[in-house]
Amino acid sequence: MEWIDAASAAERLGVKPATLYAYVSRGVLKRRHSEDGRRSLFDADEIERLARRGRPRGQPPELVIESAITALGVDRPYYRGLDAIDLARTGTFESVAEWLWSAPSARWASDPAALQAAVTAQHGLAGDLLPLDRLQVITTVLGASDSLRYQLDQESVVATGRRLICGLVDALPALGPGDPGSLAGRLWGKICPNPPTPALLHALQAAMILLADHELAASTLAARVAASAKADPYAVVLTGLGVLGGPLHGGASYGAERLLAEVAEPGQAPRAVGDRVRRGERIPGFGHSIYKNGDARGALLLDLVEAAAPGHGRLAAARAVLVEVRRRRLPEHNIDLALATLGAVTGMIPGAGEAIFAVSRTAGWLAHAMEEYARRSLLRLRAAYVGPPLQ
Known part of the structure; x- marks a missing residue:
């Protein structure tokens, strides 16, 4: 052949x-x-x-849609031809975002006035509100405060992207010390009350890189449609955030968090998995529509967490869930389980995985938006009509 x-x-x-x-x-x-x-x-x-x-x-x-941003391989994405797994081992989120944007390296910082407005806008919100809900409020306020939001040339959108992503992180309530030396370090202090170790911070950095883009995932397609109508970058990101929280997309990491929370010790894994199977539910953190034989992103992230916190009790619980799922011959784990494991090992707050996903994927949404801005045409899907006969 x-x-x-x-x-x-x-x-x-x-x-x-x-x-x-x-x-x-x-x-x-x-x-x-x-x-x-x-x-x-x-x-x-x-x-x-x-x-x-x-x-x-x-x-x-x-x-x-023709795109030069991300290609999906057998078990991993490639960002403009480069293996995302390799980038996650050695790169920084900022450099990978700039690679996705085809942009030169520059300073990343939020706008002080817009940041203050976004912080103030959260004063009336419930203290236990999930981070993803806060990010939608923050995006709205950052956009309303940016007089340059309607500049859609590539250089302007790249500059907006840096301000926006930094604003998303910096406007979240502070929980711990974090590490101001990188965006990953700043995000750590907003989703985890405990100080980071270098190895665990590296795992978070890798997670952000691995989640930065994934071709035409549901949220990215929605973001591209918005961009094709020349919606501004903040509106594009709001569109992506609205789709991301669905349990079949970025919300799956929250489901995986809850699954691990039920497994206080490894012996409880069969019950936690079995109950979901009995109810006919998907096992969050397992299976993937593209990577049928395993998600290399999840494998790398889980390995990094294990190397950073060997012998941790939450790792034992995650491994017990893996063993039980494999015993039932169910699909392999994906990056959502690894993200939930990172959160459990580090003591991150509920919904931290969604926040990591959202902040990271903003880089991808804006890369796709820039392609649509350059196309100068509206994406128009057509329906195959199956309704009553026309009168």
Whole structure:
């Protein structure tokens, strides 16, 4: 059997690469990945048969967006061609965000006046409000305070992105000392009352990098639609935040937190998992729609937490849950479980995983927004109407 790369397959079919991948998602074509996971390969005979038969018809159109930001490999994302796993081992969140934005390195700081307004706006909120709810309030106030929010050229959006992400972190109530030397260190002090160790802070930094983007995830698609209508960056981020909290997306980390909280000691793992199976519920922190055989992001983050806090009781609970899920032959764990484990080991507040996810993914949303601003056209999905006959 001869295997050819995506460029050769698209050329033979006379379609764009994005259309080729749409055929894969619709089951028209099959593909496999190269051994390094960087390339998609197609059966040359299958491509030839499709080329002779002509383009598939009779199926509703599928939205395909060409993007140069993130490609999804077998078990991991690649940011503008670079392995996100490698970036997470050695990079900083700020440098990775700038890589996603194709922007030069510059100073990251929030706007003092906008920051004060965002802090003040939270005075009437409940003290136990989850961080994700606070982030929506903060984004709204930061946007209302920014007279440059409607500047949509790339340089301006990059500058807005730095101010916005710093503002999201700095406006959250302080809980502990943190580390002002990095954005990850500043975020630590807003979601954890305990001081960080260098190794655990590195794990948080890695988590932020791993979560910075994930191609057209639900929140990113929503953010791109908003950006295509020329919504300003703050409105784009608010759109993403609104979708992120769903339990099938970023909210899954909160579900994984609650799962681990039920396992006070390893022997309770079978009951916690079994009860969810009996109720027909998904096991939060397990399974992935893209990475069917395991999420390398979750594996790396879990390894970093284990290396930073060997023998910790919360790690034993997480490992017991893993063993029970595997005993039942359920899907492998994903980054949500690793994020919940990081929170449990460090003593982070409830909802910390969602906050890490939201702050990190803001970098990706803005990268996608910049692509849409440059396109100068509105994303318009079409519905396949199945309602009553038209009168």
